[in-house]
Amino acid sequence: MPLQFVGTIESLGSEVAGLSIGDRVMSPFTASCGACFYCSKGLTCRCSHPEAQLFGWIQEPAPGEPGSSRPRGLHGGQAQYVRVPLASSTLVKVPDDVSDEEALLLGDILSTAFFCAERGGVAEGDTVAVVGLGPVGLLAVLAARHLGAARVFAVDGVPGRRAQAAKFGAEPLAPEDAAAAAAAATGGRGADVVLEAVGAGGALALAFDLVRPAGVVSSVGVHTAAGWPFTPVDAYNKNATLRFGRCPARAYMERVLPIVQSKKWPFADIITHRMSLREGVRAYDMFERRKEGVIKVVLDPWR
Structure with missing residues (x-):
């Protein structure tokens, strides 16, 4: 890395x-x-x-x-x-x-965010939900807005990351509130496109719950679980399109x-910390534990 x-x-x-x-x-x-x-x-x-x-x-x-x-x-x-x-x-x-x-x-991460949004087919006037507001998810908020999304719900359990998403023009939501909010905003349908940027089963399950029938879930999270948080018949019954990949x-x-x-x-606004390479171990620990308001750390090997 x-x-x-x-x-x-x-x-x-x-x-x-x-x-x-x-x-x-x-x-x-x-x-x-x-x-x-x-x-x-x-x-x-x-x-x-x-x-x-x-x-x-x-x-x-x-x-x-x-x-x-x-x-x-x-x-x-x-x-x-x-x-x-x-x-x-x-x-x-x-x-x-x-x-x-x-x-x-x-x-x-910026290229990945645009890839995720484009693979989701985000179009003018869409309601989009972004699940996971790490660096990729926050940039996916901006990518969805660039592609014309009318509303972008930004879902994460960390208040500071939701606050940054709000600065980017999204409507921040805690995970437990997301499904009800997306349904209320769309006449009960759900989001047209859901962008999943976590790589965890719970996030993928939430993305599936948020997407409307015949909507698209675009996932760029690196999933390592042995199974799915929903079944093939669940996807069939929802006419869902699922897109994954690097x-x-x-x-x-x-x-x-x-x-x-x-x-x-303002893509670079997600950079919250600039540290020397000698501080790399601390930087990784901060990111892993979501400490000190960290979102994206830049390491400078010449400092």
């Missing part, structure tokens, strides 16, 4: 094209080749190149696993220098009118970049 980072190019491999030493660049959370079947369809998170792996995630091979005995994955950006494979197709130059912090968000951040970065450059939306 972390999955996303911003930096300046210090050296280049012999096969790198389109980049120069001194360029300020941002990286998505996966490397990608830009040319394979999946990249050509904009699904850069599923690039089939052997070096197209996740930053900040190292997986040891299972005992007896065929093929290479080398670990898979790439070291993350918690260092002063990071090696980026497939750099020509992975890195994106940062324009002068985009700050390092805005660029940092584009590499993962964001193709590299494909989204350039799409969302003009929105960042417009300065219409």
